[in-house]
Amino acid sequence: MAFSVPIQESAPHIYISALPFTPTESHLHIEGLDMYKNTLKVTRGLEKTYRGLPEALRGHTNMVMAIAFSPDGSRIVSGSYDNTIRLWDAETGQSLGDPLRGHTNWVTAVAFSPDGSRIVSGSWDNTIRLWNAETGQSLGDPLRGHTNWVRAVAFSPDGSRIVSGSDDKTIRLWNAETGQSLGDPLRGHTDWGGAVAFSPDGLEITSVPAGSTNALWNTAFGSFPFIPFPPVMPEAYKFP
Incomplete structure (x- = not known):
């Protein structure tokens, strides 16, 4: 959900931008990041675990x-x-x-x-x-x-x-x-x-x-x- 917009534009962004920002204690970060070492490297500020992400459904032009x-x-x-x-x-x-x-x-x-x-x-x-x-x-x-x-x-x-x-x-x-x-x-x-x-x-x-x-x-x-x-x-x- 956090990276839905770039992923919809280009599927490789799953690995290029989304994967490096996964929480450090998540399975994806621990098991997957080593497979794609030549992507972004985030040195600090990463979350340890996932937080709830509200998804706003946008399209209506009034209440x-x-x-x-x-x-x-x-x-x-x-x-x-x-x-x-x-x-x-x-x-x-x-x-x-x-x-x-x-x-x-x-x-x-x-x-x-x-x-x-x-x-x-x-x-x-x-x-x-x-x-x-x-x-x-x-x-x-x-x-x-x-x-x-x-x-x-x-x-x-x-x-x-x-x-x-x-x-x-x-x-x-x-x-x-x-x-x-x-x-x-x-x-x-x-x-x-x-x-x-x-x-x-x-x-x-x-x-x-x-x-x-x-x-x-x-x-x-x-x-x-x-x-x-x-x-x-x-x-x-x-x-x-």
């Missing part, structure tokens, strides 16, 4: 508002106030291809599908978009229905549905293949949506608005009963 790892941990997706989405190699920190463009305002939420093949994003432009995580291509038209900016998005565990939370104080469910809205919006929150998530079996959704209690929704019923908690549940609102 980054949302990030997520792919399920296998190999990639990172980010959404920004520059209206774009970027994919990154989680090992090297390198940008993977061109930024994903389509939103007309800030990108405020991003998530990978469970199989890592798709990305869902939510935006200040009140829409949700689906993307091919390999090619960066937009998958169909934007998902429209929210009347205020989309603050949170998540895939169901089987990847067939998407849940979104918005500043219009509603939660919506979508078909992840067709982009069609599934039923009426889920109403009950009195403040804008802060976070949404599916249960592991995909039968329930939890949502957390700002400045309010979180809520549990049952996706198996067309009425989508709103159940706030931690208050005690009235009998009429308990699940069958």
